[in-house]
Structures are given as structure tokens and as C-alpha cells.
Amino acid sequence: MLKIEKLSVSYGDTQVIWDVDIEVKEGEVVTLLGPNGAGKTTLMKTICGLVPAKSGGITFLGEDLLKINPWDRPKKGVVLIPEGRKLFGKMTVEENLTIAAWKEEGKKETLEWIYDTLPRLAERRKQLAGTMSGGEQQMCAIARGIMAQPKLLMLDEPSLGLAPLIVEQVFDLIQKLQERGITVFFVEQFVEQSLKIASRGYLLEGGRIVLHEDSKSMLNNDYVRQVYLGIA
Ligand SMILES: Nc1ncnc2c1ncn2[C@@H]1O[C@H](COP(=O)(O)OP(=O)(O)OP(=O)(O)O)[C@@H](O)[C@H]1O
Numbered sequence: 001m002l003k004i005e006k007l008s009v010s011y012g013d014t015q016v017i018w019d020v021d022i023e024v025k026e027g028e029v030v031t032l033l034g035p036n037g038a039g040k041t042t043l044m045k046t047i048c049g050l051v052p053a054k055s056g057g058i059t060f061l062g063e064d065l066l067k068i069n070p071w072d073r074p075k076k077g078v079v080l081i082p083e084g085r086k087l088f089g090k091m092t093v094e095e096n097l098t099i100a101a102w103k104e105e106g107k108k109e110t111l112e113w114i115y116d117t118l119p120r121l122a123e124r125r126k127q128l129a130g131t132m133s134g135g136e137q138q139m140c141a142i143a144r145g146i147m148a149q150p151k152l153l154m155l156d157e158p159s160l161g162l163a164p165l166i167v168e169q170v171f172d173l174i175q176k177l178q179e180r181g182i183t184v185f186f187v188e189q190f191v192e193q194s195l196k197i198a199s200r201g202y203l204l205e206g207g208r209i210v211l212h213e214d215s216k217s218m219l220n221n222d223y224v225r226q227v228y229l230g231i232a
């Protein structure tokens with residue numbers, strides 16, 4: 001579905017992504033791991049067109065994504081839920097959700113699915129988004145991404161700054177997205193939990209993919225265990 005080939009990205013003269021190859025197949029959940037500053041956010045932004053590619057290619061369902069305007073990419077089915085919540089605080093939960101639904105077809109059913117899956121949002125549909133708790137706002141931000149009816153949903157650290165119970169809900173939600181047929185590519189700091197719900201993982205360090213394996217092998221990989229799981 002998503003094919004990234006030999007991708008390099010620079011900010012001015014500073015190159016931060018080097019020859020990255022990544023593939024995400026339809027229906028998969030794939031995680032992108034790596035330390036702070038590795039280039040994870042940059043990579044996600046490049047897929048969405050918020051940062052230009054320096055060289056290399058990105059195709060989505062066979063189409064050259066780099067030739068599609070950033071604002072048209074969600075219509076192709078590529079949606080990013082960026083780091084931080086960025087909701088419209090003075091609008092209600094429901095307004096935040098419906099504003100993201102760019103097509104009428106499937107809109108009602110998607111909203112119903114969100115309210116069934118996240119009853120907390122249903123209870124608060126008339127509340128101003130800015131007055132909700134951090135966890136509720138994050139769920140609303142993810143739900144807003146779902147309202148765009150993505151084929152590929154990318155999430156950049158969706159559980160950042162959330163309490164453990166809410167983190168669990170975020171991971172549950174990602175699994176439900178897969179059941180709904182949405183392909184997921186996500187960045188998370190919780191390595192073990194991420195590899196448990198993903199089928200494969202990519203490890204990005206210093207802008208390069210240093211490891212790419214199925215999740216089970218990655219969980220058993222000595223380097224991953226020592227450096228990312230703190231298990232000797
Ligand atoms: N707009 C920018 N201009 C210049 N350099 C940038 C810009 N955005 C990011 N960088 C640099 O690019 C590198 C990768 O940053 P990026 O945000 O992609 O990392 P990350 O893996 O998402 O890190 P984190 O885990 O902290 O979110 C860093 O060295 C960062 O300082």
C-alpha cells in the first residue's frame with residue numbers, strides 16, 4: 001500500500017533522513033521506533049507532504065505520492081494524526097469531528113462507529129473541545145483523523161503525556177482501527193506495547209533504518225531488548 005524507497009530528507013543543509021526504505025501492506029499495523037531526534041516525525045511529515053523529500057520516492061496504492069499536493073493526500077486516503085492535539089478548542093467535540101469529514105458518503109456511519117467505540121466522546125459531544133481533559137482531547141484528535149475515512153492512518157506518538165490507563169485505550173483503539181480495515185503506521189515510545197499490536201517494526205536511528213523485522217523477532221532481538229526495553 002505504502003512504499004517508501006531510498007528516501008532522503010533535509011532541513012536546509014542538514015540531512016535528517018538517509019536512504020530510508022519502508023513498506024506497509026494493506027491491512028497491516030506497522031510501528032516506527034527510534035530515539036528522540038531520530039527523524040520519526042520528519043518521516044511522517046514527508047509522507048503527508050508537510051516536509052519535502054530531497055530524493056527517493058513514496059508511492060501509495062501505486063500512485064506517486066510526492067506528485068500529489070499535501071492538501072489532496074487525505075483525499076487519497078493518507079491521514080496523519082500529528083504530535084500534540086491541535087483541536088479547535090472553541091468548537092464542540094462533534095464540530096471538531098464533523099469538520100474533518102470531507103466526504104458525505106460514510107460520514108454518518110463513521111461518526112456512529114466513533115461514538116460506539118469511544119462512548120466518552122459521545123457523552124461529551126456538545127462540550128467545547130478545549131475544556132476536555134488531555135486524554136479526552138487526544139481521543140478526540142484520533143477520532144477526527146478517523147472521520148477523514150483514511151485508508152492509511154498514521155499516528156505520531158498518540159499516547160504522549162497520557163496516563164497509563166488512557167495509553168491502554170489508545171492501543172486498544174489502534175487494534176479496533178485494524179479490525180475496521182484501516183491500515184495503521186504509528187510512532188510510539190512504548191516499544192513493547194507497540195510491538196505487541198504491530199505485525200512488523202522499523203527501527204530508525206540517526207535518520208537510517210537500522211533494523212526491520214517482524215514484531216516477534218524484534219521483541220527477542222538482543223539490541224532492542226537492551227537499548228529499548230531495558231532488559232539485559
Ligand atoms: N523544522 C525543522 N528545522 C530544522 N531541523 C529540524 C526541524 N524539525 C526537526 N528537525 C531536526 O530533525 C531531526 C529529526 O527530528 P524529528 O522531529 O523528526 O525526530 P523524532 O524522531 O520525531 O524525535 P522525537 O522522538 O523527539 O519526537 C532532529 O535533529 C531535529 O532537530
Ligand SMILES: [Mg+2]
Nearest residue numbers: 040041042083
Ligand atoms: Mg517526533
